[in-house]
Amino acid sequence: MKIDRRKFILGFSALSIALISGAGLKYKKKNKIEIFLSNYENIIPLKLNNSTSEDADLFENKIKTMLSKVGLKKTIMSIDDDIKRDYQSGNIKLFHGWIVSDVEASILELKQKYV
Amino acid sequence: MFKDLKDFASNSILSYDICIAGTGPAGISVAKKLLGTDLKIAILESGGLEPEPEYQELNEGINSGPSYLSLEGPRLRCFGGAGKLWAGHCAPFESDEFDKKSYVPLSGWPISLDDLKVYYKQAAEMLGISYKKFYNKDLLGKTFKENSFNEFKRDDSFLSANVLQVSNVDNRDLAEKYRNDLESSVNTDVIFHSTVTKLNFSKNTKNVESISIADLNNNSGTIKAKIFVLACGALENPRILLTSKKFNKKEISNDNNFVGSCFMSHPGISEVAEINKNTSEKCIKNETDDSFKVFFEINSRERIKQKILRHSLGVKPFNNLTDKSTYTSGRIVSEFERLFNDFNLFSAIKKIVCEIKSANYSSNNWNLGVGLEQPPRLTNNLKLHDTKDALGVPKINMFWDDLSKLEKDTVVNSVKIMARELGLLGAGKIKFKNELLSGQSYKITDSINHHTGTTRMSDSSKTGVVDKNCKVFGVSNLYIAGSSVFTTSSIVNPTYTIIALSLRLGEYLKNIKS
Numbered sequence: 232m233k234i235d236r237r238k239f240i241l242g243f244s245a246l247s248i249a250l251i252s253g254a255g256l257k258y259k260k261k262n263k264i265e266i267f268l269s270n271y272e273n274i275i276p277l278k279l280n281n282s283t284s285e286d287a288d289l290f291e292n293k294i295k296t297m298l299s300k301v302g303l304k305k306t307i308m309s310i311d312d313d314i315k316r317d318y319q320s321g322n323i324k325l326f327h328g329w330i331v332s333d334v335e336a337s338i339l340e341l342k343q344k345y346v
Numbered sequence: 347m348f349k350d351l352k353d354f355a356s357n358s359i360l361s362y363d364i365c366i367a368g369t370g371p372a373g374i375s376v377a378k379k380l381l382g383t384d385l386k387i388a389i390l391e392s393g394g395l396e397p398e399p400e401y402q403e404l405n406e407g408i409n410s411g412p413s414y415l416s417l418e419g420p421r422l423r424c425f426g427g428a429g430k431l432w433a434g435h436c437a438p439f440e441s442d443e444f445d446k447k448s449y450v451p452l453s454g455w456p457i458s459l460d461d462l463k464v465y466y467k468q469a470a471e472m473l474g475i476s477y478k479k480f481y482n483k484d485l486l487g488k489t490f491k492e493n494s495f496n497e498f499k500r501d502d503s504f505l506s507a508n509v510l511q512v513s514n515v516d517n518r519d520l521a522e523k524y525r526n527d528l529e530s531s532v533n534t535d536v537i538f539h540s541t542v543t544k545l546n547f548s549k550n551t552k553n554v555e556s557i558s559i560a561d562l563n564n565n566s567g568t569i570k571a572k573i574f575v576l577a578c579g580a581l582e583n584p585r586i587l588l589t590s591k592k593f594n595k596k597e598i599s600n601d602n603n604f605v606g607s608c609f610m611s612h613p614g615i616s617e618v619a620e621i622n623k624n625t626s627e628k629c630i631k632n633e634t635d636d637s638f639k640v641f642f643e644i645n646s647r648e649r650i651k652q653k654i655l656r657h658s659l660g661v662k663p664f665n666n667l668t669d670k671s672t673y674t675s676g677r678i679v680s681e682f683e684r685l686f687n688d689f690n691l692f693s694a695i696k697k698i699v700c701e702i703k704s705a706n707y708s709s710n711n712w713n714l715g716v717g718l719e720q721p722p723r724l725t726n727n728l729k730l731h732d733t734k735d736a737l738g739v740p741k742i743n744m745f746w747d748d749l750s751k752l753e754k755d756t757v758v759n760s761v762k763i764m765a766r767e768l769g770l771l772g773a774g775k776i777k778f779k780n781e782l783l784s785g786q787s788y789k790i791t792d793s794i795n796h797h798t799g800t801t802r803m804s805d806s807s808k809t810g811v812v813d814k815n816c817k818v819f820g821v822s823n824l825y826i827a828g829s830s831v832f833t834t835s836s837i838v839n840p841t842y843t844i845i846a847l848s849l850r851l852g853e854y855l856k857n858i859k860s
Contacts, residue, residue: 275775276622318769323762329777330765 263298264291265345270307271338275329287340294341310334348529350394351540351561358567362388362535364855365557365569367542367586368577370427371841372828372848374520375469376575377534379852381527387534388569390559392541392578393423397430400562400736404541407581407742408731415611415746420795421579425538426521428579429841434513435639436475437838438466438846440656442646444833449653449752452608452722455833456805456814465846465853472845474517479638480509504767506645508658510839511638520845540567542578543737545590545824554824560737573823573855577848580609580797580830581728581742587801587811587818588730589739604811606729608722609746610799610835613753614660614715618782619761621661621712623774641717643837644763652763654756656837658717659764714764714776716757719837722799723750749788757782796840798832816851827851 261269297306317323317332326336354360363385366373377389393401401424407417422430439459446454470477517523528536539561546556546568554574560566576583584606642659643649649656720726725747730740749757758778765776781787804810807819812831818824827848829840836843 273624275777315770318766321762321766323766323769325778327777328780328783329775330762330769331775332769335769 263303264294264341267294267298267303267306268338268342268345271335271342274331274335274339275326286337287344290337291341291344310338347532347534348536348538350538351559351565351567352563354565354567356565356567359556360388360535360567360569362386362569362571364388364573364575365390365571366575366577366827367557368392368427368579368582368828369425369521369536370577370579370828371429371432371520372579372844373427373575373577374429374524374528375472375845375848376577376827376852376855377528378472378520378524379849379856381524381531381534383533383856385533385856387531388571389528389534389536390540390542390569391423391425391536391538393425394538395425397422397424401539401541404735404737404739405581406735407744408733409744409746411726411745412748413613413746415744416795417581417742417744420797421581423541425525425536426519429519429521432518432839432841434473434515434518435510435839436470436473436513436842437508437510438462438477438480439836439838439843440646442650443656443836447650447653450655450721450834452802452809453834456803461814462843462846462850465849466842468849469842469845472517472520472523473513473842475511475513475637479511482509500767500771504644504648504763505642505659508641508643508838509638510640512636539563539565540569541737541739542576542586543589543739545574545586547590547821552820553822562736571823573825575825575827575851575855577827579828580800580832581744583826583828583830584728584800584811585730585739585742603724604802604804604809606800607724607727608799608802609726609728609744609797610720610722610832611746612717612794612796612835612837613720613749614717614794615757615782615787616660616715617713617779618716618757618787619714619776619778621714621768621774621776623710623712624772642764644760648763652759654759655721655752656719657756657760658837659760660715660717662713662715663711710774714761716760717794717837718749718753718756719835721750721752722802722834723747728800754788757788794839796829796835798829798835798840801826801830803831803833815854816847825851825855 294306297309301309313334314332317334322333323330324333324336326339331339364380365388366376367390369389369391373389377387380387392404402418402422404423405418405421409415409417420428420431422428424430439462441459444455444458467477528534537559540559541561542557543560544558545554546558547553548555556568556570557574558566558568576586578586587605642661643657644652644654644659725745727745729743729745731743733741735741761776761778768774768776779787801811801818803812803814803816805814810819810833812818812826816825816827816831818826827844829844831847832840832843
C-alpha cells in the first residue's frame with residue numbers, strides 16, 4: 232500500500248501531539264501533594280497498602296497548607312530539615328520494622344493514602 | 347628449666363619463692379617480669395607441651411543455665427594455654443570503661459587506664475604491635491573505606507570506628523615466644539602435668555601454705571611458696587578457689603559469694619538488622635592489610651548518654667562472592683540461579699564484573715550483627731557440681747543466664763542510633779529482622795569465648811574477690827592473674843588487657859620481693 236507523504240506527515244504530527252498531550256495530562260492529573268510525595272519515593276523499599284491513620288490526615292493538612300503558602304520547593308526543604316532534626320534528636324519510630332524518622336513515618340502514612 | 351611431675355619422687359614437697367599456676371598469656375606475662383631476678387620460680391602447667399585429650403577432659407563441666415557456654419573447646423591445657431587458640435586481636439580498654447556507671451550495677455574498677463598505659467605499651471612490644479596505632483586517626487578513616495562505608499564519615503558522628511591490631515603467629519603465643527628464656531633460666535622450673543587440685547591454707551586461713559598438684563598417672567606433689575599466683579583462666583581460677591575450703595561459700599571467706607559470680611563473655615547476635623544503602627552497588631579493590639581489623643560502635647559520648655553497654659556493630663554485605671577458594675563453576679551457576687530468581691540481573695552482571703576485576707562486590711544490602719559487652723551479674727555464675735573429674739576435683743556447674751534488659755536495650759538502641767546516623771547522612775535505612783522483633787534473636791547459644799569476671803577486682807571485699815593489685819582479699823600471699831579479675835568486660839578482645847594487667851602484677855611482685 233502506498234502511503235501519501237502528506238497524510239503520513241499529518242498522521243505522525245497528530246500522533247506526536249496526542250502523546251505529548253497525554254503525558255501532559257497525566258502530569259497535570261497529579262496534585263500538589265502527589266508531586267510532593269514523589270520526592271520521597273525511596274524512603275524504604277516496601278510496597279505500601281492503603282490503610283491510613285488520623286495522623287496522616289493531620290500531616291496532609293500541614294503539607295497542603297505549606298504547599299499553598301510557600302510552594303513546593305520550600306516545603307520540601309523544610310520537610311527535609313525536619314527529617315534531619317528528627318534523626319539528630321532521636322525522634323524515630325519503626326515502620327514495618329524499618330527505622331524511620333517521625334516525619335518520614337508521616338510521609339509513608341500519607342503515601343499509603345495516595346497509593 | 348623444663349620438668350615433669352613424674353620426674354619427681356611421689357609426694358615430693360618442692361619449695362619456691364613464687365609459684366605461678368598456668369602457662370597461658372597471663373602466667374607467662376607475670377613470669378616474664380620475674381625472670382632474671384634471683385627469685386626461685388615454679389610455673390605449673392596442667393598439661394604437656396602439646397594438648398593431650400585426657401588432660402583436655404579435665405575441662406569438662408555442666409551447663410545448667412538457659413544459654414549454652416562451651417566449657418571444653420575454648421580452653422587448652424598445654425604449654426601456652428589459650429594463647430595457642432587466640433586469633434591475636436588486640437585493643438586497649440577505653441578510659442571511661444574503668445569508671446562507675448549508674449546504669450551498670452557493680453561497674454567501676456579500682457584502677458584507671460593511666461595505671462595500665464605503661465603495661466599496654468610493654469604488652470604491645472611483646473606482641474609485635476604498635477601502641478600508637480590504636481589512636482591513629484588515618485587508620486580510623488580507613489576503617490570506613492575498608493568497610494565500604496566511606497560515605498558515612500561525618501563530623502560529630504554518632505559512630506566510632508575501633509581498631510583491633512592483629513598480633514601475628516610468631517608473637518602471640520607468648521609461651522613459645524619466651525620458651526628459650528624459660529627453659530634456660532636456672533631459677534625457674536616449668537613443671538608439666540602438674541594440675542592444681544587444692545590450695546592448702548594456714549590454720550588462721552590468712553595464708554596459702556602450699557598447693558597440691560597431681561597428674562593423671564597417680565603422681566602427686568606439694569608446692570610450697572611465699573607467693574602464689576593463679577593464672578588458669580576465668581573458669582579454672584574460681585574452680586580452684588571454690589575447691590579449697592576457705593572459699594566454699596559456707597566457710598570463712600567469700601561471704602559475699604563473688605567467687606565464681608559475675609561471669610561475663612561477649613555474646614554475639616548475628617543478623618540483627620539489614621542495612622539498605624542508598625549508594626549504588628560497586629566493586630571495591632581488595633586492600634589486604636592483615637595487621638588490623640576494625641569494627642563500628644556508637645561512640646562513648648552517645649553510649650553513655652543513651653545508657654547502653656559497649657558493643658560492636660559488624661557489617662557484612664549480602665551476596666558477597668569473594669571467597670575465591672570455594673568459588674567453583676557449580677557455585678557460579680547456583681549464584682546465578684539465585685540472582686535470577688530474585689530478578690536481580692543488574693547485580694549478577696555487576697558481580698561478574700567485580701570478579702573479573704578481582705575486586706569485592708559491594709552490595710546495597712548489608713547484614714548488621716551486634717556483639718555485646720556483658721554487665722557483671724550475680725546470676726551468671728559458676729559453682730561446683732557434685733560430679734568430679736579424673737583427679738577428684740569437682741566439675742564446673744555453669745549457669746549462663748539469658749540476656750538482661752540492659753543487654754537487649756543495647757542491641758536495639760545501638761542499631762537505632764546507627765540508623766539515625768545513616769538518616770542524617772541520607773545514606774540509607776535499617777530494618778530490624780523479624781526474628782529480633784519477636785525476640786527470637788536474643789537466644790544465645792554461642793559466645794566468642796572471652797570468659798571474664800569470676801574473681802573480680804574491686805576496692806572492697808564486699809563487691810569483689812581481688813584488690814587493685816590482684817591480691818585475694820583476706821589472704822596475704824595469693825594473687826590472681828588473667829581475665830577473671832576483670833571488673834567489667836568491655837567489648838574488645840581481653841587478651842591484650844590480660845597481658846597488661848599481668849605485667850603490672852609481675853612488676854608489683856618483683857617490687858615487693860625486692
